[in-house]
Amino acid sequence: MIFKTDDMKFKLKSLILLLAICSAVVLNQSCGTPSNIPQTETVTQIYGSSFGNAPQVFSRYLPSDGIAEGTKIVFQTSNPERGLKVMNYHFESLFGAPQDISVIELDASRYEFRVTDHVKLVRTSEIASAAGAAAAINGTFYDMKKGGSVCYLQIDGVVADTTKGRDMKVRATGAVVVRKGKLSVEPWNQDKEKAFRSKLRKNTSVMATMPLLIMDGFAVELPYYKGFSDKRHPRSVVFGKDGKVCLMVIDGRSKGNAAGMTLDEVQRYLVSIDGGKGCTSAVNLDGGGSSTLWTAKDGIINHPSDNSKFDHKGERRVANSIAAFKK
Numbered sequence: 001m002i003f004k005t006d007d008m009k010f011k012l013k014s015l016i017l018l019l020a021i022c023s024a025v026v027l028n029q030s031c032g033t034p035s036n037i038p039q040t041e042t043v044t045q046i047y048g049s050s051f052g053n054a055p056q057v058f059s060r061y062l063p064s065d066g067i068a069e070g071t072k073i074v075f076q077t078s079n080p081e082r083g084l085k086v087m088n089y090h091f092e093s094l095f096g097a098p099q100d101i102s103v104i105e106l107d108a109s110r111y112e113f114r115v116t117d118h119v120k121l122v123r124t125s126e127i128a129s130a131a132g133a134a135a136a137i138n139g140t141f142y143d144m145k146k147g148g149s150v151c152y153l154q155i156d157g158v159v160a161d162t163t164k165g166r167d168m169k170v171r172a173t174g175a176v177v178v179r180k181g182k183l184s185v186e187p188w189n190q191d192k193e194k195a196f197r198s199k200l201r202k203n204t205s206v207m208a209t210m211p212l213l214i215m216d217g218f219a220v221e222l223p224y225y226k227g228f229s230d231k232r233h234p235r236s237v238v239f240g241k242d243g244k245v246c247l248m249v250i251d252g253r254s255k256g257n258a259a260g261m262t263l264d265e266v267q268r269y270l271v272s273i274d275g276g277k278g279c280t281s282a283v284n285l286d287g288g289g290s291s292t293l294w295t296a297k298d299g300i301i302n303h304p305s306d307n308s309k310f311d312h313k314g315e316r317r318v319a320n321s322i323a324a325f326k327k
Helices: 005-030 056-061 124-131 166-171 190-198 263-276
Strands: 041-046 072-081 084-094 097-107 111-123 135-138 153-155 158-161 174-179 182-187 204-209 212-215 235-241 244-250 281-284 293-295 317-326
Touching (some): 056 097, 111 124, 111 174, 124 135, 135 244, 174 281, 235 263
Antiparallel strands (some): 084 097, 097 244, 111 317, 135 293, 135 317, 153 158, 153 204, 212 281, 235 281
């Protein structure tokens, strides 16, 4: 077939345009949005409604205690990498005050855990980032002037610190124990501390802390310490649920944004999540200005209170932390 010159130019331009469109379509279908970029989903719900447009994970950490029907909840979730979910709940009112709760849910079959001694006071995010961790939370109580833990701390079979002070020896009723990368929450007392010290194991790390909150699915009796137990503070918690290890921070000390919780309120929250199914075990860590929750993808995801601002920049230097790593 013979075409005139003008026809040839027109058909050539049309062919080039068609090829460009096809290439764009193929590229978009094959590449699209990279799957490793976290996609954050935000929904606003009214408690008592059907939650029909909320992600399935929404109800897993939603409490049935301390919340009134009609309460506004803003929920954010992202899945930065396989086996790791990040969730944030902002409650207009929970236990009669605004609350902001962040949870990192980790699949225990895909992540291993480490207890870290910072040696000196260093931010949790800096230690975790340098080590190549996927997620981290601040650890147990420490001497803010001299550094070092005031609760028993054992790293891979080496004792870094022992429980100090008569009061702390009674108060430290829980521990995070990591055996060959597997994390568990366990009861703690001075007899257990002596037992661990007498038989140190290379692949075992221990972080004693206070207090134990949940054991075997049931709330345990809480010790009472004026100012610590009965006043609302930011709280850091490690708990287990359905084969997952969860790191949680309840923000506080921010009027109108986050009140924080008493220990009793923290326990009530954990017992009533997921329609009252609750969690398997839980222990309280150092809180207040120390409370920090971090991921490699998103950085600090809670609102550390040390700068008295409701932002992500008020992180405190601490003596120890707990971190999660991809297997």
